[in-house]
Amino acid sequence: MVQLVQAVLSLLPLSSTLFQNPQQSIVPPLSSQSIAIVGAGSGGLAILKTLLDLPEDVRSTWEIVLYERRKDVGGLWLEDTRPPSPPRLPESPVYPLLHTNTPHPTMTYPGFTFPPGTPLFPSHEYMWKYHVDFAEKHNLTQYIRLNHVVLAAGWAGNSTTGQWKLEVARTDRLSEHELRSFDHLIVANGHNHYPRSPKWDGEDDWLASSPPSQPKREILHSIYYRHPERYINRTVVIVGGGASGRDAALQVGRLTKTYQSLQEGSLPPDGAQVTVKPPISHFTNTSVVFTDGTALTDVDSLILATGYQFLAPFLVHYPKNSGVSSPALIHSPDSSVNSTTAQSLTTNTRYIYPLYEHIFSLSPAFPPTALAFVGLPVLIANCPSDRAQALFISHAIADPSVLPSRGEMLDALVLREENLRERGYDPYYYGHKMVGGDSEAQAYQNALVRYLKQQGKLPEDEKDYVEPWRVMARQQSQLIGRAWSRVEELGEQNKWLDGVRTEDEWADVMQRLADWQVKWEERHGKDFDTYA
Template sequence: MGTTPSHRRLRSGGLAALKTLLDLPEETRAGWEIVLFEQRRSVGGVWLPDPPGAPTGPPELPETPLYPLLHVNTPHPTMTYPNFTFPPGTALFPGWAALQQYHEDFAVHYNLTPYIRLNHTVVSANWHSHPPEGDWHVEVHTHLGGAEDEYVLRRTFDHLIVANGHNHFPCVPAWNGTEEWLANTPLGRPQREILHSIYYREPQKYAGQNVVIVGAGASGRDIALQVSPLARVAYQSISDDKDTTPGARVIRKPRISHFTPDAIVFADGTTLSDIDTVLLGTGYENRVPFLSAPHASTLHTDPAPTVNSSTARALTNNLHYIFPLHKHIFSLAPELPPTALAFVGLPVLIANCPSDNAQGMLIAHALANASLLPPREDMLAELLAREDSLRGRGYDPYLIGHRLLDGDTEAQDYQDALVEFLKKRGVLPDDGKKYVEPWRRTARPASMLLARAWKRVEALGEQSRWLEGVQTEDEWADLMARMADWQREWEEEHGEAAVALDFHVE
């Protein structure tokens, strides 16, 4: 595969991957056709709200899990693409609308929109091998408005970059007895419900109800904070190693064991018989439908596979972990050339925009010159070593999946390693600096402290004073450092519990 092909077609996913492809020198991508198919009406991913009038209840899956009270859970400067800040005056922990606008602004600023096809759903992508290479046969359905605007598009591409996100396919635990419990609503009470957080929108719906909130992740904690003040009684069902949500008015319960027609039975044998609604903050399954059966055969989806990264002949997905992949990006399945298929955004517990950008840079340069990547056997050996390292630390890599651990350290080191690899290969200048700036490494672990600080700033009405004149990355970094020091000094005297948060921060 040459570095300057006469014609190369790329189906790109994600704004970061698109930008990094377009950042390549024009002579490198001469003859390339690059297109990004976006299923929704605009960019922004989960930050783009439901379309007007769209159903948000079962059995249909909503387009987004976004709820109106959603705020970011880390300071926005730590979430940005490099060298592209939020507008001056943006609250340090803004609501969802600022995030959606940020992604739209990014696409416009870097002139990405001519390459984006909105309202285009990729239905299937099948690899056709004709050695030494091959191509993707991709089927796309358009939905531009009226029935006359709907049609099927079939295209071939040399490379496929997948960036379809994490938060679309709910993980719903299978408990015995749920149907009987749901069918046995007591007289005079609201119809019983078991609802995943993807359908959650307004806490007012649960006013006066008895509610069980399952989970202690970001969604479970947000729901606990929002619903518990309005509910008659709110319980939070969590595992023994988790804490209930700070600031939420909840009663702790262990994991749910099963349901009877009259009650919810918990792992410790206790029961609750007066519950109206069970809200599930139980996360999402990692699915890529257009690569999987019945639409395609590239990605074998099996919740309990009998293969692992060293034995899999096809790319495999156990709903937690897609394997084997190099650096969470390139397929190492023997049936595909390593640069035929790449993923952007699989890592979890990481700042997505800077991480996606680092991944995009590696992808762009590898597509321009596949010889940049190590031999497949070396990449596989590196993957197996990482999995062994996780086992040595007490983790099952096939359950941990693409989560990056050790607080924020592994996430930052991961991004640095991607860019450092390109510097060592000579395709990026070695400026002697890490990709992740020191201020990002400092600010993300301080998210809780900064959230308490910002809450106090809002209570004092001092937002304008703090935000005045702050525009550049360095100025945002300085603001966060000053605010963290200000809050630490205050908490030394008053204690951190004096500031209550009404949204969850990770």
């Protein structure tokens, strides 16, 4: 089978019928099905909605349950308002000043826009409410069990047949476990919860040697970051240049002496008041020492913007008294185990493998449609990507013959990994990242949907899933962001947003903003302090 992510990047308009009628020819199920979904973020809501979009005669006998451990839907966008208290992990990494770094129309489920008047780069409150509105609009809440945690999940069966045994509890009654059985398990628990915190030689001694005249030294992951004012009168090193690292640099750097430790070739965000340093080498009792041999003796705080681990803890435990004796997911750092030799589904905390198209487990322990993941790809617009994955999963559950053979799927996975190596990327390190940027991310989504069309599961046409306006807006995201900053400085938000409701209208606003900003920068250059 042709590797899906190598699809041709012909970016044509999306047919509006794709989501009004997301099925064409589906083999009716031979029997009733039961499906458990874990997580009510963008991925969980996408797969729940897409399963319910299947024809009534296909899913009428299905049981579909979504378990969400928190009090509402929205995933990471649902803020944890409790003060951070290490080592307790916050329920969300969201911080009060968090805004999206891409225009919100590019991040939406196809056909479901943000409300009129939403700022183009909204705060996290808007993002959370968007998911709430999506769930309510499509009557998803009746299938969602809030405040329910899946403690363990194990497969009772073999490579062709069996069931999942799930140990579930209410979050307010964790000692009272319920054992449930399901035919399919869909994991949509996100990947921004378990911090990846590097360790350096000497850091414990450095932490224990705080000078009496200075604040107590600390090393905290960015999951605990909330208010930049907390760092006033401290000297800070921000480690990493991802989204949270860029925000911390912009927010903390304007208030106190700040360094940013970056890999070679990385740069701090425009406007950040930081001094760039190379990666950290080690610590002494008095210093943070960098790989170029330089050292800093006045540092009080490190903010580790170093990413998160790919974990699904409930899959590494099997329910008590369930008849299951081995975990569904092995946590192994063994670099000698790869997609072709792994005897079980495996995570090295950067990569879950072997998975077909970042979705279906190729573990020999159970059928490929028994376990699926939504939302693993990184550096991608989540809601549209989750929707594309959800379409693929839904049709494969309804008709498993949609999928190639296990051998063909494994061959395709190995081809993808080899392709990454040829481009200079270790697939077991870069994992689920779309390293080719938006072009690769869009090709991935287009290919999933195009394959379903070729299989007769969606209406056949020549249009790509990712619409041209999303492509344009993603390509010009920074330009549009600079334009929107000018709009806010001028107080002209209403002028641009008045009456904007549909996708076409949002697309028009973004294109006009991009054109407006280009003309302004041709006259003035990128002088962000003066909007004349």
